Amino acid sequence: MIQHVLRVILFVIVTSLAVTGPSFATPAKEAPWLPEAAAYRLTLFLGNLAPVPWYKVEQAWSEPYHGSEYRLGALAWLDRESAVDVGDLTDAIGWQDRHAVHVAATRLIALRIEEELDAATAADNPAVSQRAVATAKELYRAFADHIKAADPDAARTLGRAWLELNNATGSAGVLGAGAKEQDSDAMTTARAVISAYLAENYLVADPAPRQTLTAVPEAIARTGQPVELPAALPPGSDIFDQDPLPLLVLNFEEQGIDETDLPLIAYGDMLFDSAEIFGGPARDLGIACSTCHNRSDINQRFFIPGASHQPGAVDVDGAFFNPMFNDRRDDPIDIPSLRGLRFTGPYGRDGRFASLRDFxxxxxxxxFAGEEPTPFMLDALVAYMTEFDFLPNSLVTGDGQLTEAAPDAARRGEEVFNRPFVGMGNQSCASCHTPSGNFLDRKSHDIGSVAAAYEGSHAGALDTPTLLGTLYTAPYFHDGALPTLASVVDWFDETKNLGLTDAERSDLTAYLETVGAADEPYEAFDTANTPFRLAFAELTTFASTLDTLLPKRDAQHILVLTDTVAADLAADAGTMANLSSRPEVYALAERLAEVGAAVRAENWAAAETSWSLFKTDAAAIEEKAF
Structure with missing residues (x-):
């Protein structure tokens, strides 16, 4: 999804738009979490999965979270930085007692906040006091959003207390100028507000068991009143687009056809980039098809703790996205590329779906727990996805033969690729990865890469993947177990007793790398083709389908479009090099939201007017440099 890679700096939730329907947050980079605060939020997340992955809970406290700026895990960090006893927590994790872990982890964070507040009020140096308050506030972050959702009045009171506490710490000034003395009385008063709330809600002696583990204050939790918590991913998550961004090759574009002349395909393109077709939590987090499949390829940085065992993988039938679809198995798979999709059926890693529409x-x-899509939505999605083409590769012909430009090592490797081996039942690599068939046979085979689920199981057969474009899609195999194409060659040689020499292994690897190469694998950005211009062109193309939908008075599909594109336009404005023109793009987004608002009100004349103005304004913006 192009907008995800473009929002690394700016996070905009479009609250000013005239949209009364659903909206969704777009991904934003988070500030680093302190190790113990990160471990706590990971514990809440993992503790709500079924079954609880206890080894991951233990890892949450013993190892740095994914992408952490700290080299120490939470327990090692606490051992170095704190005097708070962690024995109750480690015991509870060992017992695999969900309630006890929640109680101990919550209490630990509250005690750590108190420990830092003690240090702040005891310090007679403004700098030391400020650092302690800042640390305490970072720890409070582990509770803050849940307090705000469950007890907004208290959240405001606590917010003022934190501000007053920070202001009362004093300042050493700059080179002695502007120095401000500490106000001990004000610090004590502000600290008392925070400590009293922690004592009442996070340091209670006997907290009630919770069906869902949260940081909701105990006083609110005991009432039993429902609390709508904001959608949030645990620390260490990464759902931004891959960088560099894969090049998208569309069949119709290569033939010179404009997508705005293909409304069904353009609408499907929009749906592929829209979180609106999914249910929560994916929709609320801004996750769309293109979040995992960047520009039809793979998002190799996608990672959600508890749902991914490594970047570029996800367990789509676990407890997080749709508990109803939870198979209770920890079996994340490597995200597959969708390039050449119309040639690569059947679909699913084990080929269980013959139809792309059913898949x-x-x-x-x-x-992803979405509502039943309309037939038009499925038609549009399939129409768009079947336009995905393989990356052009001047080293391989259309029927899978090497061209004269291919290196000599690849030519030698081609002979090995086509050689029958006794260890593979007198078949060759080419028997399944048929060169003339886009290097696949559209069948499923059990090559021994999947551990048997039970004695006598035949569930290890997997769909043959194409080799085209694979140089850029590491790691390999269904679970991403092998990091390089060379390791794939080694695996087959060793498990199938192929008896390859070192030279043959090297040559076969060279052949796979040549077949899997591309002339231009990534999007090339420059002063003319900027990230914003690419996103702007996509979004205005999506909007162009209103020329077809408005005359049909198709409110349902119009609203999916306006809710998606209006918010994305405003968020993508954050990537503009032409800063002075950002307000124009925000206004353009609001104009599209006005179309949606008018449609909701069944004021079709107003919708047509706003759409006409949108097209005029969009054309004017397109003329400018971004």
Whole structure:
């Protein structure tokens, strides 16, 4: 999804738009979490999965979280930085007692906040006091959003207390100028507000067991009143687009056809980039098809703790996205590329879906808990996805033969690739990865890469993947177990007793790398083709389908579009090099939101007017440099 890679700096939630329907947050980079605060939030997240992955809970406290700026895990960090006893927590994790872990972890964070507040009020140096308050506030972050959702009045009171506490710490000034003495009385008063709330809600002697583990204050939790918590991913998550961004090759574009002349395809393109077709939590987090499949390829940085065992993988039938579809198995898979999709059926890692339409519906409804898509939505999605083409590769012909530009090592490797081996039942690599068939046979085979689920199981057969474009899609195998194409060659040689020499292994690897190469694998940005211009062109193309939908008075599909594109336009404005023109793009987004508002009000004349103004304004913006 192009907008995800572009929002690394700016996070905009479009609250000013005239949209009364659903909206979703777009991904934003988070500030680093302190190790113990990160471990706490990971514990809440993992503790709500079924079954609880206890080894991951233990890892949350013993190892740095994914992408952490700290080299120490939470327990090692606490051992160095704190005097708070962690024995109750480690015991509870060992017992695999969900309630006890929640109680101990919550209490630990509250005690750490108190420990830092003690240091702040005891310090007679403003700098020391300020650092302690800042640390305490970072720890309070582990509770803050849940307090705000469950007890907004208290959240405001606590917010003022934190501000007053920070202001009362004093300042050493700059080179002695502007120095401000500490106000001990004000610090004590502000600290008392925070400590009293922690004592009442996070340091209670006997907290009630919770069906869902949260940081909701105990006083609110005991009332039993429902609390709508904001959608949030645990620390260490990464759902931004891959960088560099994969190049998207669309069949119709290569033939010179404009997408705005293909409304069904353009609408499907929009749906592929829209979180609106999914249910919560994916929709609320801004996760769309293109979040995992950047520009039809793979997002190799996608990672959600508890749902991913490594970047570029996800367990789509676990407890997080749709508990109803939870198979209770920890079996994340490597995200597959969708390039050349119309040639690569059947679909699913084990080829369980013969139809791309059925596969797409399963993704929306079962994997990501979305509402039943309309026939038009499925038609549009399939129409768009079947336009995905393989990356052009001047080293390989259309029927899978090496061209004269291919290196000599690849030519030698081609002979090995086509050689029958006794260890593979007198078949060759080419028997399954048929060169003339886009290097696949559209069948499923059990090559021994999947551990048997039970004695006598035949569940290890997997769909043959294409080799085209694979140089850029590491790691390999269904679970991403092998990091390089060379390791794939080694695996087959060793498990199938192929008896390859070192030279043959090297040559076969060279052949795979040549077949899997591309002339231009990534999007090339420059002063003319900027990230914003690419995103702007996509979004205005999506909007162009209103020329077809408005005359049909198709409110349902119009609103999916306006809710998606209006918010994305405003968020993408943050990537503009032309800063002075950002307000124009925000205004353009609001104009599209006005179309949606008018449609909701069944004021079709107003919708047509706003759409006409949108097109005029968009054309004017397109003329400028971004």
């Amino acid at each position: 797409s519906r399963n993704v929306i409804v079962n994997e």
